[in-house]
Amino acid sequence: MPFKIVRNDITKMNTDAIVNTANDQPAVGTGCDHAVYEAAGYEELLAYRKREIGVVKEGDVFLTPGFRLPAKYIIHAVSPLYIDGSHHEEELLRSCYRKSLALASREGFRSIAFPLISTGGFGYPKEEGMRIAVDEIHAFLLKSDMQVILVVFDEKAARMGKNLYPDLEAYIDLNYVREKREEEYGRPPADRPAAAQRRQRRRFGETAAVPSFHSPEERREGFPQQAPRAESASGKTAKLDLGTETGGQDMAPAYDADAAIEEIETKLAERIAHMSDTFPQYLLYLIGRKGLKNADVYKRAIVDKKVFSKIKNNPDYHPQKLTALCLCIGAMLDLDEARDLLARAGYALSPCDKTDIIFSYFIENKIYDMIEVDIQLEEHGLPCVIT
Numbered sequence: 001m002p003f004k005i006v007r008n009d010i011t012k013m014n015t016d017a018i019v020n021t022a023n024d025q026p027a028v029g030t031g032c033d034h035a036v037y038e039a040a041g042y043e044e045l046l047a048y049r050k051r052e053i054g055v056v057k058e059g060d061v062f063l064t065p066g067f068r069l070p071a072k073y074i075i076h077a078v079s080p081l082y083i084d085g086s087h088h089e090e091e092l093l094r095s096c097y098r099k100s101l102a103l104a105s106r107e108g109f110r111s112i113a114f115p116l117i118s119t120g121g122f123g124y125p126k127e128e129g130m131r132i133a134v135d136e137i138h139a140f141l142l143k144s145d146m147q148v149i150l151v152v153f154d155e156k157a158a159r160m161g162k163n164l165y166p167d168l169e170a171y172i173d174l175n176y177v178r179e180k181r182e183e184e185y186g187r188p189p190a191d192r193p194a195a196a197q198r199r200q201r202r203r204f205g206e207t208a209a210v211p212s213f214h215s216p217e218e219r220r221e222g223f224p225q226q227a228p229r230a231e232s233a234s235g236k237t238a239k240l241d242l243g244t245e246t247g248g249q250d251m252a253p254a255y256d257a258d259a260a261i262e263e264i265e266t267k268l269a270e271r272i273a274h275m276s277d278t279f280p281q282y283l284l285y286l287i288g289r290k291g292l293k294n295a296d297v298y299k300r301a302i303v304d305k306k307v308f309s310k311i312k313n314n315p316d317y318h319p320q321k322l323t324a325l326c327l328c329i330g331a332m333l334d335l336d337e338a339r340d341l342l343a344r345a346g347y348a349l350s351p352c353d354k355t356d357i358i359f360s361y362f363i364e365n366k367i368y369d370m371i372e373v374d375i376q377l378e379e380h381g382l383p384c385v386i387t
Contacts, residue, residue, distance in 0.1 A: 003137050003148045005386055007375050010151040011039035014070040016109035017063075019100050021117050022076035024058055026050040031120040036074060040067040045074075059095035061103055071113070075100045082123035090132060093118055097136035104146065111147035127299045130371055134302065134386055152371055168376065171361045175351045279319065279345040280311045286331055286341065301330025302370045302386055321347050322385055325359045332368045335360065355382050 010018050010032065021032040026049045028037045037045050044067050053062050053076075061077045077100050080092035096117050104112045116133060118124035137148050274285055287297055298308035303326055311317045311327075319327070324345050328338040338360075339349060349356045358376050362368070374386045 003141055003150070004384060005150045005152060005371065005374050005378060007379075008151050009035070010113055010115050011035055011069060013113040013149065013151060015111040015113045015147070015149065016071065017073040017075050017104055017107075017112045018066070018069065018071045019112065019114045019117065020074050020076045021079045021115060021120065021122065022056070022062075024056055024078050026054060029121065032115050036069075040069045040074065049076075059092040059099070061096065061099040063103060063107070073107070073109070075103055075112070077117055079118040079122050080124070082118060082125070089118075089124065090128075093124060093129065093132050094136055097133060098140075101136070101140045101144070101146075101148075105144055109146065111149070113149040113151050115151055125299075126371070127302065130386070131299055131302055131304075135304075152375060167365070168358070168361050172354060172357050172380075175357050175360070277344065278315050278317075279324065279341065280315050280317050282341055282344050283327060283331065284312065286333065286337060290332065292331065297327065297330040299330075300332075300368060300370065301326040303327060303330065318345060321345075322355075325356075326370060326385060328359070328363055329368050329370055329373065332366075333363060334366075335364050338363050354380060358382070 018036070020036045021029075023029045023033065026046070028034055028042070028046060045064060048064055053064070056062055056076075056078045058078050058080050061075055064074045064076065066072050066074055077096035079096055080087075080089045082089050097114070100114070101112070114133065114137075116126065116129050119126045119129040133150060137150070140146075141148065274282055277285060284294075287294060294308065294312065295305075298305060303323060307319075307323065311319060321342075324342055324347055328341060331337075331341075333341065342348060349360050351357065355377065358373065358380065362373050362376075370385065374384050377384050
């Protein structure tokens with residue numbers, strides 16, 4: 001059965017069991033733990049925990065009835081408190097997933113829903129917590145047949161659902177629907193300004209004054225006038241301060257042509273220096289230029305460490321397209337950088353592919369969150385990345 005990620009409240013999941021992020025002591029914590037107790041019946045569940053379970057050490061799990069929950073049972077995973085990553089946190093978190101899945105298998109459960117264990121009030125980094133969850137669930141499903149659902153529901157997720165993404169829907173419409181329409185009905189004329197002029201002349205007569213937008217001088221006629229420039233003593237052009245009724249306070253800062261040219265030259269020199277880079281070489285260059293750490297990149301991308309190691313150590317490594325797209329998120333690239341990197345593996349961001357459009361939207365808007373990308377893929381009926 002499939003593994004999938006959904007956006008929901010875990011207390012609403014109608015599975016055989018849900019997993020709760022629990023304390024080691026018979027006391028109710030914050031976040032997921034508190035929500036589960038409230039939904040199941042606070043006093044009833046707490047009394048059962050005190051009477052039947054008692055103290056449980058970190059990394060272990062225990063089973064209780066679901067009481068008033070839609071789920072029949074609750075598997076409570078005593079989750080590690082994240083300190084700095086060097087106090088056995090990963091080992092304990094993996095144990096929570098492994099023992100929860102093993103307990104569910106022994107009980108004969110056919111479906112189970114997990115939260116992202118420890119990533120709320122216990123402080124575990126979200127991307128790393130996701131990577132560990134996916135690792136352990138994948139390993140389990142290689143040998144077992146169970147419906148496993150990872151439920152994402154926190155303040156950030158609540159702000160970012162499909163219904164709260166009107167810009168994404170408009171972005172898909174603009175890029176995907178337009179492209180499909182053009183496939184069916186043909187692309188509009190390339191000389192759209194000239195076509196617009198012909199339509200305007202037919203409407204208003206052949207003598208109508210229609211501005212031309214073909215030369216730089218004529219293009220400027222169609223836009224607000226720039227402030228005139230004067231020659232300085234050094235021979236460089238300087239923008240004249242025309243002032244305003246408020247003493248020039250509303251004027252935009254002068255445009256620094258020299259700085260702009262220098263920036264263009266620098267970027268061009270970088271492009272030329274790396275024009276023959278392969279995908280791995282250019283990825284590592286971008287990571288270094290941005291001052292990122294390799295581990296942060298593959299964790300944010302939710303790419304397996306072994307896969308990233310192959311990319312790092314083999315200049316000719318050719319990744320799958322989804323892996324390449326995830327690494328664009330992980331390396332926090334802008335849209336131009338992402339297109340350039342993908343091209344080095346022979347890929348492009350297609351306006352005819354909704355998966356590409358969704359990745360483009362997240363990259364363009366600098367939302368570098370693979371969990372959110374995956375949820376949007378799921379909500380648009382597309383194959384998920386984290387599966």
